Amino acid sequence: MYSNKYVITFTTLMCIIISFVLAGTSSVLKERQLYNKQVDIQRNILNAAGISVKNMTEVEAKYNELVTPMTISVQGNILEQSEDLDGHKLFSIRDVETSKAYAYVYPIIGKGLWSTLYGYLSVTPSGNRIIGITFYKHGETPGLGAEIEKNWFRKNFIGKELYKNGNFKGITVAKGKSENELGYKNNKKHIVDGISGATITSKGVEKMLASEPLKYHKFFLNTCNTMGDRYGNNQNNEK
Amino acid sequence: MEIIKTMKNNIWYSNPIAFQVLGVCSALAVTVQLENSLVMGISLTLTVAGSNFILSSIRNYIPHNIRIIVELAVISSLVNVIDELLLAYYFEMSKALSVFVGLIITNCIVMGRAEAFALANAPIASFWDGIGNGVGYAIVLAIIGSIREIFGSGCILGYKIVPEAIYSLGYVDNGLMLFPPAAFILLGMFICCLKAAGGATGEEK
Numbered sequence: 001m002y003s004n005k006y007v008i009t010f011t012t013l014m015c016i017i018i019s020f021v022l023a024g025t026s027s028v029l030k031e032r033q034l035y036n037k038q039v040d041i042q043r044n045i046l047n048a049a050g051i052s053v054k055n056m057t058e059v060e061a062k063y064n065e066l067v068t069p070m071t072i073s074v075q076g077n078i079l080e081q082s083e084d085l086d087g088h089k090l091f092s093i094r095d096v097e098t099s100k101a102y103a104y105v106y107p108i109i110g111k112g113l114w115s116t117l118y119g120y121l122s123v124t125p126s127g128n129r130i131i132g133i134t135f136y137k138h139g140e141t142p143g144l145g146a147e148i149e150k151n152w153f154r155k156n157f158i159g160k161e162l163y164k165n166g167n168f169k170g171i172t173v174a175k176g177k178s179e180n181e182l183g184y185k186n187n188k189k190h191i192v193d194g195i196s197g198a199t200i201t202s203k204g205v206e207k208m209l210a211s212e213p214l215k216y217h218k219f220f221l222n223t224c225n226t227m228g229d230r231y232g233n234n235q236n237n238e239k
Numbered sequence: 240m241e242i243i244k245t246m247k248n249n250i251w252y253s254n255p256i257a258f259q260v261l262g263v264c265s266a267l268a269v270t271v272q273l274e275n276s277l278v279m280g281i282s283l284t285l286t287v288a289g290s291n292f293i294l295s296s297i298r299n300y301i302p303h304n305i306r307i308i309v310e311l312a313v314i315s316s317l318v319n320v321i322d323e324l325l326l327a328y329y330f331e332m333s334k335a336l337s338v339f340v341g342l343i344i345t346n347c348i349v350m351g352r353a354e355a356f357a358l359a360n361a362p363i364a365s366f367w368d369g370i371g372n373g374v375g376y377a378i379v380l381a382i383i384g385s386i387r388e389i390f391g392s393g394c395i396l397g398y399k400i401v402p403e404a405i406y407s408l409g410y411v412d413n414g415l416m417l418f419p420p421a422a423f424i425l426l427g428m429f430i431c432c433l434k435a436a437g438g439a440t441g442e443e444k
Binding site for chain 2: 001002006007010011014015018021022025026029032033036037039040
């Protein structure tokens with residue numbers, strides 16, 4: 001048997017050595033990891049807008065070419081200073097040929113079952129129709145809640161609309177297949193398939209899409225007025 | 240020669256998955272694609288070899304009554320280092336493997352080899368035992384991963400290998416292959432074949 005004194009000395013020494021090793025690796029690699037995260041966020045913004053990119057260098061190049069980050073105020077005006085804390089982040093995606101913005105991407109944050117979900121939503125310039133959605137950070141159960149980041153779930157949202165007859169409607173995430181949800185016929189454009197077995201995560205996504213787009217409501221209202229497009233009413237214009 | 244013998248034993252006769260039936264849960268989870276399986280195999284090999292070596296070198300100083308805690312501390316630090324390395328140099332893979340890299344800590348192979356081998360043998364022998372077990376695990380993962388990738392998505396390492404002509408004849412990728420139960424079935428069949436071929440008997444020859 002070892003004496004208590006020996007055991008305590010041994011564990012203390014072990015802990016000190018291990019903490020040095022771990023702290024060392026973490027600080028040496030930190031810069032590179034942050035850079036990776038940054039590129040991953042850029043990739044998510046591009047993916048949300050429906051642009052697929054293969055590797056990291058391509059991500060950076062495309063991002064710099066197509067994406068203009070900006071900050072807008074609660075009133076919906078574009079702010080000069082991006083450090084404004086009250087502002088909301090918004091990214092406009094330029095079309096290569098016409099060099100006009102064909103999509104806007106904004107971050108969406110909401111609560112899932114275990115964790116906070118972070119993602120990006122991409123919408124048409126009127127802010128109505130969804131071009132794409134991505135989730136880049138969450139801690140949901142793999143195989144259940146984590147399905148939100150899978151293609152089948154994300155594809156669900158493409159073409160759905162946030163507004164109905166000019167009023168904000170949001171997106172309902174059904175329990176399982178959307179066809180079985182009440183009122184499906186009248187709301188086809190506002191309902192998506194949910195994840196069976198992950199109702200709370202699905203509802204979390206629904207809540208997130210009910211609140212986050214409202215932050216940008218005024219901004220899109222302004223741009224729509226200048227573009228002469230009646231907000232959410234005239235769906236044919238957007239095809 | 241000793242090394243070759245240990246390797247052969249660990250890979251063929253007492254393969255960690257096929258004979259010792261250790262580390263099966265991660266084998267089911269990460270084998271959807273060959274690339275994931277390979278990275279997981281390499282990460283595990285490094286962890287087992289590293290932890291075996293370190294634990295074996297300090298085996299005479301480890302107080303017996305807290306040895307499990309010491310083993311866990313060493314293993315989890317190694318896994319953390321590997322996780323950090325993946326995050327820095329192989330970010331996409333680290334996202335694809337998500338929690339499973341962290342779960343190497345609880346992979347029974349690592350603990351099992353530390354308990355059964357490293358605490359009773361010299362560092363160099365333990366190191367090679369770790370490599371042998373890791374490679375044995377990696378090979379099984381790679382085989383199952385490639386079968387699942389070929390039949391589940393028609394690719395190998397992300398490159399399409401099933402020609403379009405076959406698809407136009409009505410062939411469809413098998414969706415079951417993408418789910419963990421497929422790995423379970425394949426693993427069972429794999430162990431069965433290995434036993435029939437004379438492997439995974441546990442006898443050292």
